[in-house]
Amino acid sequence: MIQVNNLTKKYNATTVLNIQELEIPKGQSFGLVGNNGAGKTTFFSLLLDLIEPTTGGIINHNVVVNTSENWKNFTGAFLDESFLIGYLTAEEYFYFIGELRGQNKADVDALLKKYEEFFNNEILNTKKYLRDLSKGNMKKVGIIATLIGNPEVVILDEPFANLDPTTVNRLKKIVKELAENPDVTVLISSHDLLHTVEVCNRIVALNKGEVVKDINTSEETLKELEAFFAV
Amino acid sequence: MIKHFLTLEWKSFVRSASFKTNLAFKIFMALISLYFAAMFVFMGIGAFYGLKKVGLEPLQTVNKFMIYYLFADMMMRYFFQKIPTLTIRPLLVLPIKKNTIVHFSLGKTVLNYFNTTHAFFFIPFSIILLINGYSVLGVITWHLGILTVILFINFLNILINNKDVIFGIVAAIIVGLIASQYYNLFDITIYTQPFFQGLYEHAWMVLLPISTLIIIYYFTFNFFKKDLTLDERLHIKKNLATSNDLTWLNQFGTLGTFLKNDIKLLMRNKRAKTTLYMSFFFLFYGLIFFTQDIYKGGVMQAFAAVFVTGGFLINFGQFVPSWDSSYYQLMMTQSISYKEYLNSKWWLMVIGTAISMFLASFYIYFGWEVYITILATGIYNIGFNSFLVLLTGAYTRTAIDLESAKGAFGDKKAFNFKTLLFSLPQMIIPILLFGVGLLADNFYIGISLIACFGILGLLFKSRIFLIIENIFQKEKYNAIVAYKQKN
Known part of the structure; x- marks a missing residue:
């Protein structure tokens, strides 16, 4: 299980990420969608301790990510x-x-x-x-x-970008297989709503660093997301 | 059109990452450049009067050794001059004639550092010649002729760039010529000197190098133009992977895993390979000192010996962990212990130093005392300097572009107070220890002290590693940010 508490990241005065609370249960396939600059990569970088959180932190399977390195093993x-x-x-x-x-x-x-x-x-x-x-x-x-x-935790940033159509379909199959394993948590970010909806059983939309949607995937999810991102 | 090109060039120069350093460093660099410029000017002036004083005709003597000067220039260029190709990629799809692009990018190389430096020597030298009553026309044609030859080398280097075979042949011929000159077998200067002298004596002869220059420019132009498509020359050359599994290293566990990787790093990347070449040249650094009686037996003997055995150690070690900058994020997400990571780099440095010590055996020719100094500083390098170098590296935050040889002469961003703090003792300590021996009037005291420092360092190895590990840990986020900024 991955727990996010009071997590913020600021560069000077600009807040690029602000997640008060988020829980990703073990075995979930978690999709992160949002426009450019929404904070997707920032969130993943924080999850991998590649950047330092301004406040708060992430607990990955009982390991506090920015204080211990044990999360690297799984x-x-x-x-x-x-x-x-x-x-x-x-x-x-x-x-x-x-x-x-x-x-x-x-x-x-x-x-x-x-x-x-x-x-x-x-x-x-x-x-x-x-x-x-x-x-x-x-x-x-x-x-x-x-x-x-x-x-036990697999993190992929924009995995569908740059791939040819056949490979995209093969990748979807791989991700679905992973998601079926109750021990593996998969985290994926993408611009592509359709792909994400297809492979993830939960989708979180970020906008300017904040969680604006948090939905369990169903028949209507794609429509709901498309309506949200419509211009 | 040219105006557009020039503004582009100016922007790329002013906005280059190296310019965005602090003011103190800019001043420092300016002073260094001034110093070198002054040295060249001084050499230009000094060469004339110096040669005259020892009873040689200055122009004739300069002409005699000109061929070796040009050979040296050629070597330097091969290793360090960057060929301007990739920068024109974005221009290809714009409405600009191909000819213009090629002329411009070739013209750009003329203003290169490797061409302009020579001016600091030849202009003052020519002026001095004029002052001393040499024929005005002769000096002008001579100067023009030499300039043309230098430009000729410039274009030749572009043509043979990256063709190691051709370079190998040329290098072998040059070394052979130097050796045969040294042993009085064959003196190439007998044949080349009249040519360079002729440039002064017969004005018409200047037409020879000028026409050769025009011909080679024509060739280079066509060569470039032909390959001016994205899938030819502009495309980064793809080498087929040489498979070498180095499986025998597996027996060393994680240390072996890293060593395998580091050896591949050294063998497969241009920038890293330059380190190997440089280390080889460092091996001969001692020749400058040991061949002159004023340095022999003095503290500079220790100074030279540090570089003879430490060439690889210093060139490689000061960029640990920056060597891994292009995939540092990967390293930081794998469960790697810093200790094993450092240990592999350290062993590589030790092996490099040991090989240098072995290769430096030829210094025994200069006497037992020189040789034993080299051995002692070798131990000192392994046991003491290796840690200082790693400490320097821990504070060096330079993203290394493994694919280009640029920056091999030390990177500007690598310069900060902390790196200086750890760099200076690398040379000063052995000099001081050697000096102690001189004061005590016993050469062997100094030598033993130097070796002792090395052995002492080895005893505290795990302690020192712990310190470096902590620095790595503390600097982690800064390092990731710095390594993301590519030049």
Whole structure:
């Protein structure tokens, strides 16, 4: 379970995030939607202790994120390309992450085998360094790397952006599978309302750093969200 | 059109990240530049009178060694001059003629630092020649000729850029020429000196370099224009991955994991590779000091020895953890212990220093005392300087662009009070310890003290690591923000 208490982030006088209370139960697939600058990435960065909260904090499975580092053992995340090591090949990168998470080569190979279809023969055995891959392929590598070591919390920032239509559908399948596992909490942010509604069972909309909608997904959710973001 | 280009250039210059440093540093940099400019001017003037004093004809002597001067220039350019390609990418889709873009980007290289520096030497030297009654026309054609040759090298470097094979051949020829000159086997200057001298004596000869320059400009122009599409030259060159699993490192556990990564970092990135080249050059730094009797036996012997064995240590270590800046966010979300992370970098530095110590064995040629100084400072580097260097690195907040060799000469943002605080002792302590030995009139006391400092440092290794870990922890958020700002 992830608990957010009185969390704010300010840059000088500008408040970019202000969440009084938010609880994400274990096993939930949680979607974060909002326009540019709504605070989605800021929230994820705070959740990963990459920036310092101005007030309050986040508790991830009983670990206070900005005081202990133990959350790293059960959390996998991919925010952007700065999570990739450009001079490694995809395999080397996966093994590197695997070794850091106590997985041996066979474990990693088994996982990669499972997602072979998602890679679409564009990732493995290509002898390409990650820095030379296209944006979409970089994303594929980053997303699968978060799943190494069976994390209980998976955080993906804009996972659908830059992917081709086929891969988007494959990714939706992967996320749905993850969401079915009651031990895995999935957090996803996106601009795309349709994709998010499809894979998440709860959706929170942020606007200028504040929670403006918090809905459990149902038939009407998409309409409700579209009405909210309509111009 | 040119006006637009020039404003773009001016903005990119004024708004570059390096300009946004504090005032004190700007003044410091200005003073350094002035110092170097003054040194060159002084050399230009001094060369004339100095050579005359020892009874040599100045112009002829300068011409004799000109070929080596130009060779050195060529080497420097190969390693450090950046080829202007990517900056023109956004211009391609705008309504500008391709020819204009190519002319402009080639013209831009002419104003490069590597070309302008020479002026500080050649202009004063030429003026002095004129004052001393050399033929006006001759000096002008000579000056013009040399300038043309320098520009020729400029374009040649663009043509052969990144072709390691060609560079290897050229480098081998140059080293061979120097060696054969040294051993009186073959003296290339006999053939080149008349050419450079000819530029002065026969005004028409200046047409030779000028026409060569025009030809190479024509070639470079076509070469560039042909590749001026996004999928050719402007596209970052993609190298096929060389697979080397380095599996034998697996036996070292997490240390092995990091070491594997660091070795790949060094082998696969241009910027990191420059560190290796620089370390190799540092190996020969001692030649400046040990070949001159005034330095031999003095405290500068320790100073030189620190650099001979510590080249890699200093060049690599001062940018830990900045080497990992481009994926620092990843590192910060993995459960990594800082200790193991640091340990891997430290071991790499130790291995580098040990290799340098081994390669520096040739200094035994300069006598036992020089050699043992090198060994002692090697131990000192491993046991003491390695920690100082890591402390410097902990306060260095520079996002390193692994793909470009730029910034290898030390980055401006890396300069702050704390890094200075940890950098100076790296050289001063061994000098002082060596001085103690001199005062006690026993060379071996100084040497033992230097080695002892190294051994002492090793004993406190885990303590010192703890301090550095705390700095890393405390500076975490600042580091992430700083590493996000790319130049």
